[in-house]
Amino acid sequence: MDLRFLIQLAIIGFTFFMLINASALLVLAERKIMGFMQQRYGPYLVGPHGLLQPLADILKLLMKEELRPKGADKWLFTLAPILSVTAAFAAFATVPWGAETTFFGLLDEPVSLGVADINVGVLVIFALTSMGVYGIVLAGWSSNSKYSLMGGLRASAQMISYELSYATALAAVILLAGSLSLREVVDSQAGTWLGFIPQWYVFLQPVGFIIYMIAGVAETNRAPFDFPEAEQELVAGYNTEYSSVRFALFPQAEYINMTTMSAVATDLYLGGWHGPLLPPEYGWIWFLLKVGAILFAYIWVRWTLPRYRYDQLMQFGWKWLFPAAVINLVVTAALVLYFNA
Amino acid sequence: MPETLIFWGLSGVAILTSALVIGQRNPMYSVLMLIASFGALAGLYIQLDAPFVAVAQIIIYAGAIMVLFLFVVMLLNAPQEDAAEWDRTHPLRQPGIMRFGALLALLLVIQLTWALLRVNGVDVPVGAQGDPEALGSVRTLGRILFTDYVFAFEATSILILVAMVGAVVLARREGDR
Numbered sequence: 001m002d003l004r005f006l007i008q009l010a011i012i013g014f015t016f017f018m019l020i021n022a023s024a025l026l027v028l029a030e031r032k033i034m035g036f037m038q039q040r041y042g043p044y045l046v047g048p049h050g051l052l053q054p055l056a057d058i059l060k061l062l063m064k065e066e067l068r069p070k071g072a073d074k075w076l077f078t079l080a081p082i083l084s085v086t087a088a089f090a091a092f093a094t095v096p097w098g099a100e101t102t103f104f105g106l107l108d109e110p111v112s113l114g115v116a117d118i119n120v121g122v123l124v125i126f127a128l129t130s131m132g133v134y135g136i137v138l139a140g141w142s143s144n145s146k147y148s149l150m151g152g153l154r155a156s157a158q159m160i161s162y163e164l165s166y167a168t169a170l171a172a173v174i175l176l177a178g179s180l181s182l183r184e185v186v187d188s189q190a191g192t193w194l195g196f197i198p199q200w201y202v203f204l205q206p207v208g209f210i211i212y213m214i215a216g217v218a219e220t221n222r223a224p225f226d227f228p229e230a231e232q233e234l235v236a237g238y239n240t241e242y243s244s245v246r247f248a249l250f251p252q253a254e255y256i257n258m259t260t261m262s263a264v265a266t267d268l269y270l271g272g273w274h275g276p277l278l279p280p281e282y283g284w285i286w287f288l289l290k291v292g293a294i295l296f297a298y299i300w301v302r303w304t305l306p307r308y309r310y311d312q313l314m315q316f317g318w319k320w321l322f323p324a325a326v327i328n329l330v331v332t333a334a335l336v337l338y339f340n341a
Numbered sequence: 342m343p344e345t346l347i348f349w350g351l352s353g354v355a356i357l358t359s360a361l362v363i364g365q366r367n368p369m370y371s372v373l374m375l376i377a378s379f380g381a382l383a384g385l386y387i388q389l390d391a392p393f394v395a396v397a398q399i400i401i402y403a404g405a406i407m408v409l410f411l412f413v414v415m416l417l418n419a420p421q422e423d424a425a426e427w428d429r430t431h432p433l434r435q436p437g438i439m440r441f442g443a444l445l446a447l448l449l450v451i452q453l454t455w456a457l458l459r460v461n462g463v464d465v466p467v468g469a470q471g472d473p474e475a476l477g478s479v480r481t482l483g484r485i486l487f488t489d490y491v492f493a494f495e496a497t498s499i500l501i502l503v504a505m506v507g508a509v510v511l512a513r514r515e516g517d518r
Contacts, residue, residue: 076369120479123396130404134376137408141369141415149415156412160405180479 004111012115019092023255024054026295033299064244069144072241076142081242081249084135088256091128094121095263096183098284099273112183113284121182122174125264126167129219132257133159136221136228139250140238151237154310155228158218161317162225166215168325169208172332173201173268182264186272200271207328209269211321213297216261218317220254223302227310262294263287270294348388355381368414372407379403393479 028043028051035042043050068077098113118124133156140152177185191199202209218225229237239250266272270290273283308316358378365371379402386395486494 073369076373118392120392120396123393123400127396127399127404130400130408133404133408134411137411137415138373141411153412153415156408156415160408160412163405 007111011111011113015092015097015115016089019089019256019259022259023252024058026255026258026299027054027057027251029295030299030302033296034303037300037303058248061244061248066244066246067241069241071144073142073144076138077241078246080135080139080142081246081253082135083138084132084253085249085256087128087132087135088253088260091125091132091260092256092263093128094118094124094182095260095267096121096186096272097263097287099280101281114183117181117183120180122170122180122185122264122268125182125260126163126170129257129260130159130163132253135250135253136238139242140228143238143241145241147234147236147240148238151228151230151234151240154230155221155238158221158225158227158313158317161314162215162218162321165211165317165321165325166219168322168329169205169211169215170268172205172208172329175329175332175336176201176204182267186267186274189271190274198271198274198276200269200274202269205269205328205332207324208332209265211325211328212265212269213294214321215325216265217298217301218313220257220261222254222258222298224305224307225313226307227313230307230310258295258298259291262291262298265294266290344388348385351381351384351388354378355385369411372410372414375410376403376407379407393482 031053032042032050041050043053046052046056068074093115094117096112096114096117100110100112136155137152140148140150140155143149173185174180177188179185179188189199189201193199197203221228227237228234229239234240239247242250266287271286272290273280273287275283275286275289278285355378358374358381361374362371362378365374379398383395383398383403386392386398
């Protein structure tokens, strides 16, 4: 039981705690920003300026009765929300969120801020987020309800389609950085061009960044691509039959997935914890600011754009987004080969 | 010692879930058991110092192919498999076909026994020839795949392409252009 091991444990616990907080904060942020955009206050009564509203929401959900429809598959109905939220938490495990630090000389060797740092980190995140679809699909199937089944079917088709563009956009960044480890990708973005433009991959990969963000919205089932739970057609889609804590786990998984998606975008395209003004030990502040900005954009898009039509979504995914991602990848590969040779 | 325990645990899960894939009546559970089996296999790959293969296994099989399986099972929404074993008129229940099947099964058993006996004769396992760290790396894997094994790699991709074209042709309705 040395100090280093304890600090590693503390970092893991802190990451977990922050993810839970992120999901609670995002619920509040979503309602506050929506209120602002619709010229009203949003939640205002619980705590100062409605800050304690998430706590009230959670308490309300905990007190609700847990219902299970007749004819639902008992095991899978229980398993589905657990699977959803587990995949969401696990996916964050290989996301680094700060530079290596010795905690102001407390440790002899620097320790990295993040749960695990492995050499195929990007792929692990991708593998675990692709596991998240099972939670939604199984929830849809096991509920024994037509609306839920339609939601589950849509989720599986949509996520398979957009995963392709997502991974292809990601591969272009990996080609530039020459590494599958997220920490190395971030560290290859240190420094500036001409003294003032930060060397972030978003400037080398503008198309890839846009594709990544669009596919990210579809992957996390957010509006305007929230077809698995399209209210006007499917009541609430895959989670129609859920109540109480089991229901609460689905939005929680969605918000954590949003956080992971934004954190990965920050690491891959926006230089992670590198930024001007702050010393490297405080890089995590830059990281938080960037993640916050992307999350704000997520919510902004949701309350600005109306929902697509399902066939339009599939057309767009396969006929525009995926070809664009492939062309982006091929051009990047050719340029990397040309400049490295 | 912990490695051995993890190995036995993972192989136990892999074998048990694979057996349950066939043993389940509900196709939904069969698909889930197959996913669990792929997960256990991925764990075994990690033990073999091949994290890239493990992650590829999860992404491709568990993450993509099995989602499509699940999609089809849900679309058909069959609560139970058809009780084919009670259907005496089923085309696969003809005596000739069944004898052929038994012959194939026997061949498979002979092949497996032969392969397992031969394993002990190989002095150095293929994976132990190089530095395990370098062997597991994506760079080495990619280089080997596109130089030494390029023919097998390209042949596989053409095979998959042929299967895909075949599926499109079969799925096209009469009169569609």
